[in-house]
Amino acid sequence: MSESILLTDSDETALEPAVRQLDGWAIERVTAGELANAVAARPGVRAVVVASSEPDVLRAVIERAHSGGVPVVVACADDTARRRAVELKAEEWYRCPADANEIAQRIRAAVGRGSPPGISEDRVERVEYEQMLHDSLTGLPTLPVMIERSRSLFKERGELVVLYLNFVRYSKIEEIYGWEKLDAVLETTAAAVREFLDDTAMSTSRLMVSFTNDDDFIFFHVPATGVAAASENEITDMVSRLQRHVAGRIEAQHGEDIAALFDIYVGRAHVYYNPKIRLERLIYRGIREAANAARSIEERERGRRVADLRSSLRDRAVYVDYHPIVVTDTQEIFGYEALARGVMRSLRSPEVMFDVAAEADLVWELSRLCRSRAIEGIETRLQPNELLFLNVDPHDFSDPAFNEDEVKYPERVVIEITERTAIKDYPKFRERLRIFRERGFRFAVDDAGSGYAGLGSIANLEPDFIKLDISLINAIDTNFIKQNLVETMVRFANDHGAMVIAEGVERAEEFKTVKDLGVHLVQGFFLHRPLHLPLPAVVETVRR
Amino acid sequence: MPNAELPPILVVDDNHDNAEIIRQYLQTRGYPITVAHSGDEALALFETVRPAVVLLDVMMPGRDGWEVCRIMKQHPTLGRTTRVIMVTALDEWQDKREALQIGADDYVEKPFDLPTLAATVQRNLAMQRAMAS
Numbered sequence: 001m002s003e004s005i006l007l008t009d010s011d012e013t014a015l016e017p018a019v020r021q022l023d024g025w026a027i028e029r030v031t032a033g034e035l036a037n038a039v040a041a042r043p044g045v046r047a048v049v050v051a052s053s054e055p056d057v058l059r060a061v062i063e064r065a066h067s068g069g070v071p072v073v074v075a076c077a078d079d080t081a082r083r084r085a086v087e088l089k090a091e092e093w094y095r096c097p098a099d100a101n102e103i104a105q106r107i108r109a110a111v112g113r114g115s116p117p118g119i120s121e122d123r124v125e126r127v128e129y130e131q132m133l134h135d136s137l138t139g140l141p142t143l144p145v146m147i148e149r150s151r152s153l154f155k156e157r158g159e160l161v162v163l164y165l166n167f168v169r170y171s172k173i174e175e176i177y178g179w180e181k182l183d184a185v186l187e188t189t190a191a192a193v194r195e196f197l198d199d200t201a202m203s204t205s206r207l208m209v210s211f212t213n214d215d216d217f218i219f220f221h222v223p224a225t226g227v228a229a230a231s232e233n234e235i236t237d238m239v240s241r242l243q244r245h246v247a248g249r250i251e252a253q254h255g256e257d258i259a260a261l262f263d264i265y266v267g268r269a270h271v272y273y274n275p276k277i278r279l280e281r282l283i284y285r286g287i288r289e290a291a292n293a294a295r296s297i298e299e300r301e302r303g304r305r306v307a308d309l310r311s312s313l314r315d316r317a318v319y320v321d322y323h324p325i326v327v328t329d330t331q332e333i334f335g336y337e338a339l340a341r342g343v344m345r346s347l348r349s350p351e352v353m354f355d356v357a358a359e360a361d362l363v364w365e366l367s368r369l370c371r372s373r374a375i376e377g378i379e380t381r382l383q384p385n386e387l388l389f390l391n392v393d394p395h396d397f398s399d400p401a402f403n404e405d406e407v408k409y410p411e412r413v414v415i416e417i418t419e420r421t422a423i424k425d426y427p428k429f430r431e432r433l434r435i436f437r438e439r440g441f442r443f444a445v446d447d448a449g450s451g452y453a454g455l456g457s458i459a460n461l462e463p464d465f466i467k468l469d470i471s472l473i474n475a476i477d478t479n480f481i482k483q484n485l486v487e488t489m490v491r492f493a494n495d496h497g498a499m500v501i502a503e504g505v506e507r508a509e510e511f512k513t514v515k516d517l518g519v520h521l522v523q524g525f526f527l528h529r530p531l532h533l534p535l536p537a538v539v540e541t542v543r544r
Numbered sequence: 545m546p547n548a549e550l551p552p553i554l555v556v557d558d559n560h561d562n563a564e565i566i567r568q569y570l571q572t573r574g575y576p577i578t579v580a581h582s583g584d585e586a587l588a589l590f591e592t593v594r595p596a597v598v599l600l601d602v603m604m605p606g607r608d609g610w611e612v613c614r615i616m617k618q619h620p621t622l623g624r625t626t627r628v629i630m631v632t633a634l635d636e637w638q639d640k641r642e643a644l645q646i647g648a649d650d651y652v653e654k655p656f657d658l659p660t661l662a663a664t665v666q667r668n669l670a671m672q673r674a675m676a677s
Contacts, residue, residue: 079549079550079576082552082576083552083576083578085592086552086578086589086592086593087578089592090592091592092591092592093592109591134620139620179645449637449641451641455637471644478649478671478675479644479649479650480649480650480651480664480667480668481640481643481644481648481649481650481651482644484640484651485637485640485641485644488637
């Protein structure tokens with residue numbers, strides 16, 4: 001193959017190592033004045049790097065290069081040069097001085113983008129393709145890319161093991177915390193997966209990962225020549241180590257509530273090369289088989305969890321953590337949200353527990369248990385001036401066992417109703433609320449602003465508290481649209497005599513922002529983690 | 545005069561007059577401005593301009609501002625570092641939720657006044673710098 005030539009008027013020394021990073025390239029230097037002519041005259045020129053700050057030179061070089069389909073990278077000494085480069089539609093630019101990596105990357109990008117006249121459309125497509133080839137979050141290749149890459153290896157070795165990693169309940173994270181949180185968690189996951197692969201024992205063979213853009217990862221394991229494919233045991237072992245590794249990373253970065261939410265189920269399929277069948281079809285079938293295997297493991301696990309839940313209900317094996325809600329200005333404790341958790345490890349997360357209950361038609365029963373456990377705390381664990389925020393699903397209101405007399409101190413209870421659950425019979429529901437209200441209960445709309453509905457549906461419930469959806473609080477310091485929405489909500493609350501609670505405040509910057517916006521109450525890890533409140537008697541003993 | 549210290553801004557508006565008004569106003573304040581008159585043109589320029597801030601009109605024929613924003617925000621390297629300001633008559637809760645959904649960072653209400661526009665650009669540049677460091 002003939003050599004690719006990089007033509008340049010630049011005397012930067014970083015150009016040599018940069019060109020060495022490009023396979024089969026050589027560098028050729030000419031003066032700035034000769035550059036435009038050299039582009040046209042010299043065959044084999046694949047790209048030009050222009051350093052001249054003369055506008056006329058730059059214009060001439062770009063014109064000549066583009067008419068010959070050669071991409072141009074401009075080495076810019078200052079911002080004026082950069083602007084000129086963009087105006088003249090150079091493919092790429094970099095700021096001098098740049099290191100070899102940067103320069104090589106720019107040259108590669110420029111060549112990748114090509115530069116026939118009428119470039120515009122190609123570039124748009126390229127920007128679009130970019131996101132289709134590699135997942136922007138995880139940096140992992142998408143499936144079609146991975147299949148192309150494994151094609152020749154698979155053919156050569158004759159076999160391929162597909163592992164399908166089904167990350168269950170990632171969608172739940174998105175539902176509760178919003179897509180930005182899930183993105184962050186996926187990023188952590190991908191980084192943890194990559195880290196794990198880097199020092200896994202199976203690295204003797206080729207192992208590749210792709211991301212399905214949903215919540216699943218696909219691994220291709222191509223055994224090395226002369227080595228048998230990993231055995232069932234090896235894979236089981238690898239998977240459990242991977243699961244621990246990923247869970248550890250997620251817990252360290254996003255907290256245990258999120259870590260407790262998810263599980264990984266892995267399905268496996270062995271695919272053998274068959275020249276009669278199209279290779280990509282073989283692989284897709286393998287993926288489907290592995291996905292089904294993962295799902296059947298999940299089914300089995302689900303059955304086990306239902307059994308766990310039944311025994312938990314029988315033994316009343318649910319405890320309550322109390323998450324402090326504080327007054328924004330004084331940071332004094334205003335009340336606690338009761339968070340019910342399963343004593344059994346598999347049911348630790350309240351979301352998981354209620355998911356399982358929904359599948360097994362045990363929601364009312366579980367709700368009753370969680371409610372009574374939480375209410376016990378009013379007398380035994382809370383100070384007399386503190387309120388208890390209790391999560392109640394609108395469906396619970398149709399539970400005949402749930403009534404306004406269940407609680408001894410209704411004036412100390414705030415019932416949280418999520419905006420997310422569709423309320424079917426509004427007049428009837430409001431009538432029930434009225435009865436509770438008359439007894440002294442107060443109400444909070446949970447996850448307010450999570451949907452497109454806006455303020456109308458909130459006004460309908462006449463809440464005493466408005467709990468903002470976590471997705472509005474997450475990174476609110478950097479997003480001005482979120483700030484605007486929260487500001488609107490605070491104004492609305494002030495007009496209606498309600499208080500706004502910001503939930504999920506995890507960072508100092510978020511706290512400062514919601515405080516500046518006038519949010520009345522705050523709840524989140526930044527101030528307090530959920531507490532397993534001791535019985536006051538125990539506190540006394542400890543003090544003594 | 546453009547100031548060498550200020551990072552590039554990409555202004556996207558199919559209305560040439562609007563785009564020109566914004567360009568002139570911001571340019572006299574020293575910002576290096578590149579203008580695109582369609583979503584496609586904006587995407588074509590995106591990788592070469594590498595803007596710190598994009599002022600993106602929502603209502604454009606062809607690819608509208610929502611779509612352009614979504615694609616920009618998914619760009620593997622520039623998606624993180626680019627701040628996107630939607631220029632629109634966003635007065636509904638729903639529109640703002642939509643803007644959050646596609647990853648926009650801020651918005652300017654139309655019809656905008658230029659000082660507000662400049663202030664919005666400024667706070668986003670400040671945020672972009674803070675996040676980069």
